[in-house]
Amino acid sequence: MTIKQQLLPTLFLLFYFNPGHGQNKLKTERASNEISTSFLDRTEFKVAYSGSIFWNNGLNLGAEYLWKEYNITRNRKRGRRTNTHQFLLNGNLGFTTNFNTQTDTGLYTNFGLTWRRTNKKGRQFSIELNPLGYYRSFLPETYEVDGDRVNKVFLPGRGYYAPSLSVGIGKERKGKIRSGSYFNVNFTLRTPYNAGALPVFNLQYGFRFNFKKKK
Amino acid sequence: MQKILAHASKLILVVLTTVSLFSCSKEEDLSNLDDTLFVRHKNADMPAYIMGNATEKVFLITLHGGPGDLGLGFRGTAFSEIERHYAVVYFDQRGSGMSQGSYSENELSLDIMAEDVLALVTVMKRKYGYDSRFFLLGHSWGGTLGTATLLKDQSDFKGWIEIDGANSPARLYDQYIETFTTTANTQIALGNSVDFWESVLDFVSEIDPVSNKDGFLELNNKAFDLEKRLEEDGFLNSPEEGDNIIYNYNILTAIWNSGQIAYILVDEQCIFQTTDFSGRLSEITIPSLFISGEYDMIVPKISAEIAFENIGSDIKELIIYERSGHAPLASEPQRFAEDVLRFMDRNK
Numbered sequence: 001m002t003i004k005q006q007l008l009p010t011l012f013l014l015f016y017f018n019p020g021h022g023q024n025k026l027k028t029e030r031a032s033n034e035i036s037t038s039f040l041d042r043t044e045f046k047v048a049y050s051g052s053i054f055w056n057n058g059l060n061l062g063a064e065y066l067w068k069e070y071n072i073t074r075n076r077k078r079g080r081r082t083n084t085h086q087f088l089l090n091g092n093l094g095f096t097t098n099f100n101t102q103t104d105t106g107l108y109t110n111f112g113l114t115w116r117r118t119n120k121k122g123r124q125f126s127i128e129l130n131p132l133g134y135y136r137s138f139l140p141e142t143y144e145v146d147g148d149r150v151n152k153v154f155l156p157g158r159g160y161y162a163p164s165l166s167v168g169i170g171k172e173r174k175g176k177i178r179s180g181s182y183f184n185v186n187f188t189l190r191t192p193y194n195a196g197a198l199p200v201f202n203l204q205y206g207f208r209f210n211f212k213k214k215k
Numbered sequence: 216m217q218k219i220l221a222h223a224s225k226l227i228l229v230v231l232t233t234v235s236l237f238s239c240s241k242e243e244d245l246s247n248l249d250d251t252l253f254v255r256h257k258n259a260d261m262p263a264y265i266m267g268n269a270t271e272k273v274f275l276i277t278l279h280g281g282p283g284d285l286g287l288g289f290r291g292t293a294f295s296e297i298e299r300h301y302a303v304v305y306f307d308q309r310g311s312g313m314s315q316g317s318y319s320e321n322e323l324s325l326d327i328m329a330e331d332v333l334a335l336v337t338v339m340k341r342k343y344g345y346d347s348r349f350f351l352l353g354h355s356w357g358g359t360l361g362t363a364t365l366l367k368d369q370s371d372f373k374g375w376i377e378i379d380g381a382n383s384p385a386r387l388y389d390q391y392i393e394t395f396t397t398t399a400n401t402q403i404a405l406g407n408s409v410d411f412w413e414s415v416l417d418f419v420s421e422i423d424p425v426s427n428k429d430g431f432l433e434l435n436n437k438a439f440d441l442e443k444r445l446e447e448d449g450f451l452n453s454p455e456e457g458d459n460i461i462y463n464y465n466i467l468t469a470i471w472n473s474g475q476i477a478y479i480l481v482d483e484q485c486i487f488q489t490t491d492f493s494g495r496l497s498e499i500t501i502p503s504l505f506i507s508g509e510y511d512m513i514v515p516k517i518s519a520e521i522a523f524e525n526i527g528s529d530i531k532e533l534i535i536y537e538r539s540g541h542a543p544l545a546s547e548p549q550r551f552a553e554d555v556l557r558f559m560d561r562n563k
Contacts, residue, residue, distance in 0.1 A: 055465040100462040102251050103262050103313040137315060139260060142253035143341060145334035150341045153255060158315060192317045194259070194310045196475050198468060 029073040033084070035066055040212040042066040044179055048206020050094055050186070056104055058096030060204060064088040064114060081120070088114040090128055096202075102140040106157070108188075109134055110164050122172035124180065128165070135162035135190050160190040166204065179210040245269045248302050252342065256334040257327055259316035262286070263335055264305040264463075267298030272347040273373075273563050274339060275555075276304045278332065278357030278364075282480050283473030285312045285464060289354070291457035293544045296552035301559060306335055308360070310476035312469050323479050325486060329363040336371045350559055352376040355514055355541065359384055362492045365499045374502040374562040375528075376555060379514045379541050382522045385491035387514065388426035391434040394515040395419050395441065407448050415441065428485050438512035442540040451510045452538045454545035496522055502530035502562040506554065508539030508546065530562065 036042060044064045051057035068087040073080055090112050097105040112130030142156035168184030184204040191197035250265040264287055265274070275297060277289050286305035297303055307314045309328050332351075340347055351372050353361030358380015365375055381387060396419055399412040418437060423430045445451055480486045503526050507519035516535055523533040534554055539546035 052465065052467070054462065055467075098462075098465065101313070101464075103463075104465050104468070139253045140251050141342075142255055142260065143338040144255040145337050146256075148337075150337050156253060156255070156260070158260065158317065160317075194314070194316055194472060194475060195318060195320045195323050195479060198315075198471060201467065 031071050031073070033069040033071060035069055038212065039065075041210075044208045044210045046182075046206055046208045048182070048184075048204045050202050050204045050206075051096055052202055055098050055100075056096045056202065057099065058094055060092055060094035060206065062090065062092035064090050064208070067113075083120075084118045086114075086116045086118070088116065090114045090130065092130070104137075105139075106135050106137040108136070108162055110162065110188075112164075116170075118172050122174065122180075124170035124172055124182070125168075126170065126182070126184075127167050128184070130164045130166075133162035133164050133188065135160045135188070160193060160198075162188050162190050164188040168204070170208075177209055177211060178207055180208040182206060182208065245272075252338065254331065254335050254338050256331050257322055258318035259309045259314060259322075259331065261309055261314040261316075261331060261335075262307050262312065263338070265302055265339075266305070267302040268300055269302035269343065271301065271563070272343060273301045273350070273559065274304050274343070274347060275301055275350045275352055275376075275559065276306065276332070276335065276339075278306065278351070278353040278360050279308065279311070280355030280357050281311060281473065281477065282308065282356050282360075282486075283311050283476045284356075285460065285469060287312075287460045287463050288457060289544065290460060291455060291545060291548060293548035293552040293555075295458075296549070297555055300556055304335070304339065306332070310472055310479075312464060312472065314472065320479055320483070323476065324484070325360065325363050325480075325490060326367075328360055329367050332360065332364040333368055333371075340371075348373050348563055350374045350376060350562075352378065352555070353380050354378040354544070355381055358382050358514070359486075359490060359492075362496070362499070363490075365501070366492065366495055369499060369501050372501050374504065374558060375499065376504045376506070376558060377519065377522065378506045378544060379508060379511050379519070380505070380522070381487075381514045381518060382496065383491045383493040383518065384487040385426070385489060386493065386518070386521075387487065388431050388434065390515045390517050391431075391438065391512075392419055392422065392424070394512060394517065395434070395437070398441065398445075398510075398512070402445075402448075408444055411444055426488060428482070428488055431487055432481075435513065438541075441512040442510065445510045445512075445540065450538075451508065451540045452546040454540075454542045455548060457545065493521060493525060496525040497527040500527045500529070502558070503528045503532070504554070504558045505531075505533045506543055506551070507533075507535055508541060508543050509535050509537045510540045513541040532558065 046062045048060045050060035067089050071082050071084055073082045093109045095107050110130035110133030114128040116126035118124045136159050137157040139156040142153040144151050144153050166184040166186040168182050170180050170182030172180045186202040186204055188200045189197050246268050248265050248269045253260045253262050279286050286307040309331050349372050351361050358377045362382040399415040402412045403409050505519040505523045507516040536543040536547050544551045
């Protein structure tokens with residue numbers, strides 16, 4: 001066997017498994033998108049129902065500021081498919097209560113980052129991580145007892161660190177003022193709560209608005 | 216844009232108005248109270264739901280079981296009847312139901328929970344007047360907590376009502392073994408569910424005779440099976456469903472809280488192996504009523520009998536409900552309401 005014959009299989013393997021080779025190189029393309037510099041263009045406001053339906057119900061108001069956006073194009077059997085990926089800075093302010101009792105009312109705010117993928121049909125999938133969160137409960141008439149003393153508490157309630165994670169789907173409406181709708185499953189942790197932490201699950205259904213859009 | 220802003224502001228206005236309407240305090244009608252207030256004590260905020268007829272300012276403070284059950288879990292036929300005559304205070308204990316707060320595990324103890332109950336009395340007096348009168352009622356674990364409370368300070372209470380109460384839980388281990396064996400032998404002799412009761416005898420024979428936490432939990436779990444079998448064989452009435460309280464609690468929160476407090480008190484602090492008030496029951500001198508189900512397997516009736524013998528009260532009564540297990544208030548609600556009301560009428 002000549003040296004050439006000995007090297008051929010090795011070269012073949014190298015070529016075959018080189019990720020940058022031939023067809024594979026075309027499989028994924030990534031291109032950053034130009035983003036408008038206008039604040040209102042890049043900002044969407046959102047309003048949503050937020051709650052567990054049976055117990056807590058409330059309203060969530062928020063805003064998302066588009067930070068980065070790029071397209072990823074992949075070659076699939078049925079042709080090229082381009083999805084838009086976005087990173088958005090996210091902030092929320094919400095109110096929740098159990099209308100049946102007065103024992104589970106609170107205001108919350110949280111801030112973080114959202115990753116969202118949108119396909120060509122406008123269907124969206126997003127993950128929203130809000131590591132900066134605060135929940136303030138509001139209690140009805142409350143009396144504090146300390147030894148023999150008892151005092152009525154002004155604005156009773158407690159503050160909790162409340163980071164949250166939401167995973168959801170949505171639909172984009174390009175060029176419209178009501179620029180999309182979404183449905184999220186939200187998980188929030190209130191801590192320190194009692195002698196540990198309290199996990200809270202909520203559903204969110206709402207709409208996004210971009211007031212710079214024409215229609 | 217303006218149109219949308221106008222719509223949005225209308226929506227927010229409607230929501231805020233609705234919320235403020237719901238949060239407005241109700242006009243107090245003492246003959247039909249429906250009030251919720253919170254007691255803040257040692258870093259915990261605990262709700263007390265006060266319902267019923269408070270025209271005489273007689274309040275029945277209830278202590279739920281568990282630890283970790285729900286204060287409003289008492290509500291049903293029996294307590295509706297009691298509420299027609301007196302006000303009932305349903306209390307979510309520290310770490311239970313919709314209680315909240317921020318404290319360390321060291322601040323979760325029977326001693327502090329007993330102080331919480333006394334703090335509740337202090338708040339009730341401040342809210343409804345210092346001429347208010349109180350009865351204390353504890354079911355199951357509430358019997359442990361109630362006994363601990365009374366041993367701390369019984370001066371504010373007109374009477375103590377213990378329903379299937381675990382006043383000395385450290386003794387439950389031996390009581391389980393004895394009760395399971397006796398009940399199994401009786402049922403086998405009667406020819407009822409013989410295979411099941413023989414398996415109970417096998418189960419008991421395999422349990423470590425020396426009290427320990429794991430053995431206790433096994434016995435406690437088994438007790439529910441035994442009661443279920445006795446119910447199926449027609450020895451006790453099926454407990455009635457209580458009031459629908461599912462919307463009064465965030466059930467996910469309540470379940471989580473219940474798991475947390477049970478883990479800390481039962482698993483970590485081994486409270487059911489270390490608490491025994493039997494030697495101090497003579498210190499309780501207020502009128503006392505003990506109610507137990509004949510077929511209570513979870514806190515066997517022997518516990519009520521020992522408490523009745525050893526309590527220091529001159530006025531004391533022991534009633535065994537023949538058609539009940541661990542929940543006479545749900546198995547024989549009418550009789551239960553009558554007995555409790557009679558006791559309160561006499562001692563208020």
